[in-house]
Amino acid sequence: MKIQGQLFIWLSVFILVVAIVYGYWSMEPAGTTALFLAFGLAIMIGFYLAFTAKRVDVGAQDNKEADVADDAGEVGFFSPHSWQPLALGLGGALAFLGVAVGWWIMYFSAPVILVGLFGWVFEYYRGENRTQ
Structure with missing residues (x-):
């Protein structure tokens, strides 16, 4: 670092x-x-x-004497099957379209962004992974 x-x-x-x-x-x-x-x-x-x-x-x-393998390890957890980034991407694209075309498109993009955001945050709090 x-x-x-x-x-x-x-x-x-x-x-x-x-x-x-x-x-x-x-x-x-x-x-x-x-x-x-x-x-x-x-x-x-x-x-x-x-x-x-x-x-x-x-x-x-x-460390100048380190190998590539010395920095190996777990980077983090990444969800392998999440559809929520697609919703956020579509909502963001609609929002930027609203800036370019007209602000009224924001009324359609805001719910898509909120659904994608809440879905991504609470993705593992439903179904079999839900805590009791």
């Missing part, structure tokens, strides 16, 4: 230099603002990773 923090801090320094040069040469406020905001995001992520790296054990990515 230490190397990722350093990468983001160096990336933020680069973005800051680019933002200053771009702002001076172009005199264009939108792009300059976007670059300064990107600098802020990169520096926040870099300092978070650097701060967190001091509190956790050294990972395999920080």
